[in-house]
Amino acid sequence: MSDPHKNEFSGRTDAPGKPDAPERMDDAGKNSRSSREKILAAVKASQPPFRELPGLPVRERGGLQELMEKFSKVLEAIGGTVYIVPGFGDIVKILKEEHPEAKRIVSDCHELASLAERPTGLEDPHSFENIDLTVLRAQFGVAENGACWITEDRMIERAVPFICQHLALVIERKDIVPSMHEAYDRISSAVYGFGTFIAGPSKTADIEQSLVLGAHGPRSMTVFILDVDVQDAGFY
Numbered sequence: 001m002s003d004p005h006k007n008e009f010s011g012r013t014d015a016p017g018k019p020d021a022p023e024r025m026d027d028a029g030k031n032s033r034s035s036r037e038k039i040l041a042a043v044k045a046s047q048p049p050f051r052e053l054p055g056l057p058v059r060e061r062g063g064l065q066e067l068m069e070k071f072s073k074v075l076e077a078i079g080g081t082v083y084i085v086p087g088f089g090d091i092v093k094i095l096k097e098e099h100p101e102a103k104r105i106v107s108d109c110h111e112l113a114s115l116a117e118r119p120t121g122l123e124d125p126h127s128f129e130n131i132d133l134t135v136l137r138a139q140f141g142v143a144e145n146g147a148c149w150i151t152e153d154r155m156i157e158r159a160v161p162f163i164c165q166h167l168a169l170v171i172e173r174k175d176i177v178p179s180m181h182e183a184y185d186r187i188s189s190a191v192y193g194f195g196t197f198i199a200g201p202s203k204t205a206d207i208e209q210s211l212v213l214g215a216h217g218p219r220s221m222t223v224f225i226l227d228v229d230v231q232d233a234g235f236y
Contacts, residue, residue, distance in 0.1 A: 083224050091170065095168065
C-alpha cells in the first residue's frame with residue numbers, strides 16, 4: 001500500500017499538520033535575478049554626468065504694435081477674426097452686425113450689460129446648451145500662435161467657452177506676449193483652478209480630410225483687442 005503522505009512526483013513525505021517547507025530557488029531563478037542585477041548595475045554605472053539646464057536665449061520682445069500685428073495675422077491664418085477697438089461700445093456694435101441672429105448671448109463683462117445676460121456661474125451647466133454667442137475677457141494673448149489664455153474664474157462656467165456656437169474674447173493691447181515662453185512665465189506663479197489656451201475656432205479634418213468647423217467647440221472665434229489709441233474700430 002502506498003503512503004498517503006508521500007508526494008508521488010517529488011518523493012517527499014509530508015507529515016500531516018505540518019506546512020510544506022519553502023521551495024528553494026532553482027538555478028534558473030538565481031541566474032535570472034543575477035542577470036537583472038547586472039543589467040541595472042550597468043545602467044546605473046553608464047549614466048551621463050549631471051549637467052545644468054542650458055539658459056534660454058535672450059528673446060527680443062518687440063514693440064506693442066509689432067506684437068499686435070503678429071498676433072492678428074496668426075489668428076486669422078487659423079480661422080479667427082481680429083478687431084482692434086477703442087472701447088466696448090464698438091464691440092457691441094460689431095457683435096450686433098456679425099451675429100444678428102444670435103438669440104442667447106452671455107458674457108462676464110459688465111460693460112456689455114445692454115447686449116448680453118450675465119449668469120452668476122451657479123447655474124446648472126446644462127442650462128448653457130443653447131448659447132449662441134459668448135463674450136469673455138481673457139488674461140492675455142500669445143503672438144506666436146494666436147492663442148488667448150483664460151482661467152475658469154472668467155469663464156462663467158468652464159463649459160461655456162466650448163459649448164457656445166460662437167466665441168468672442170477681449171484682451172488689451174498691452175497684454176500680448178511674444179511667445180509661449182513668456183506665457184508660461186506669466187502663469188507659473190498664478191493661482192487658478194482651471195485654465196486653458198484657446199486659439200481659433202474648433203475644427204477637425206479627421207474624416208476623409210474634410211474640414212469641419214465647430215465639431216468640438218465654437219464655430220467661430222473673434223478676438224477684440226482694446227487699444228485706446230485707435231480712433232475707430234477696425235478689422236485687422
